[in-house]
Amino acid sequence: MTVYDVVIAGAGPAGSALAIELASEGYSVLLCDAARFPRDKVCGDYVSPKGLARLAALGCGEAIRGLECTPIRRSRLYLNRDHLVSGVLPRVAGLPAHGHAIPRKELDDILFRRAIGAGAVVRESCRVTGFEATARGVHVSATHEGKACRIEGRLLVGADGATSAVANAAGLRMNDPRYTLASIRAYAHGLTLDHTLMYFDEKYFPGYGWVFPVRPGLCNIGVGMVSEPLVRSGLKLGDFYAKLTRLVHHLASSKGARVEIGPQRGWPIRSYGGATENHFERGLLIGEAGCFVDPINGEGIPLALSSAHLAARTVRAAFQEGRFGKDFLARYEADFRARFDPDLGISDLSVTMIRNRHLLPVWLAIFRTMSLTAQQDARYAEVTGGILGGVIPAREAITPEMFVRALAHGPGFWREALGVGAPGGLSGWLAGGAALLEFQSSLARAIQDDGAWLYEWAREIQSKQKKLGASVLRGVLFEGR
């Protein structure tokens, strides 16, 4: 029986990217996937400039250009039905000037074919069900075309996404509702846009909706929300999705177009806040199997590619030294923590805060303040838009300069941002005062009725702030990032 150097379970962006790197260097790689390609994957399909740069480095640039997807440079942000602010993706040296929404059926097929071209052996309709690590290798159990089979390797990499069987078998599967998002996606036919649309709604905050242009006449639409506040507030994601579709129809009719929305599909998203050690005896987890998804915007494709790149480093070292034990593979965790903790830690902390819906009026006021600041301050708009668009690291948002830009405004600005009425307008002030009193009493009720949850939430914030402070400082002092 063939013993592969590396068995990779899952041929999404993470698995195929790792297969391309390792097979090109001469490692024997088996890339197996439960599906047959080309296959769809529930996703917003947005690939940021960083993701496109990584795909080009993997040799997929030309094939992606051939898909002729709409170059995305601009974004419009909506709260309820109001357009709050528009932004342009800033130019960053060394990165493409745009992102693309690329249907995953097409993107993943390009990567999969590229892995075959690089020399990986592939097995489709092959579902990994478990594994056993021994001193000499790893026995992987799977079903191939529905029949049980066994695969032998020296290392196993779990790249099998949000429902990872490898993570499960390694005891590393993350199911925490605080770091898992529920989501729904569909394709809207007949709508042409040249910008993305991000949609928030007070009732479903911190959930978000999106409309991403794929090509003329085709957009990817969907909604996502962290599971914990969704369940605790008794909200239904389907209702939020229905609201988004009404906005999409409204948008299309304002352009004189008619939209047909295809079938909706739901899927979980596992975000970085819940990332575990992601290594085990004779194995690693990459991509979403290892929770490599940005908590703030649900972006997982570039992180799937980057985590594969980091894993390749550890795999090379393991083969050079002939060491495949958990202790040796821990260098992968050290690498990804150094690389991702500072920025994804900021995203995770932000999402942890806004998960507390008792403070909804505070988050909405901050949200409006940020949007209004972005309307008036080009530099602020560039940084915040660049972070959401995946070209600027999140730590750029917490510099003293950004705080000054966010807060140094005159009274007129604050009246508008906090919605307390026109200057001198008594009714506006009274309404503002009444809203403040209502908020105060609802907070007092929450402390009485939901004190235990609030206490845990505050402790979580505190421990994340400490951890984040340490990782940002480490990044700045020792790695110069």
Ligand SMILES: Cc1cc2nc3c(=O)[nH]c(=O)nc-3n(C[C@H](O)[C@H](O)[C@H](O)COP(=O)(O)OP(=O)(O)OC[C@H]3O[C@@H](n4cnc5c(N)ncnc54)[C@H](O)[C@@H]3O)c2cc1C
């Ligand atoms: C609704 C939604 C919207 C999103 N929007 C975006 C976005 O716009 N931009 C972005 O960057 N990210 C987005 N993401 C996140 C992104 O889709 C994922 O993070 C990304 O696909 C992770 O890539 P991966 O290779 O790790 O896993 P996947 O792409 O999930 O691939 C896993 C592969 O493993 C296979 N598999 C599963 N189980 C097994 C098994 N037991 N054995 C063998 N094979 C198996 C599957 O068939 C699949 O091919 C979104 C996610 C969702 C759900």
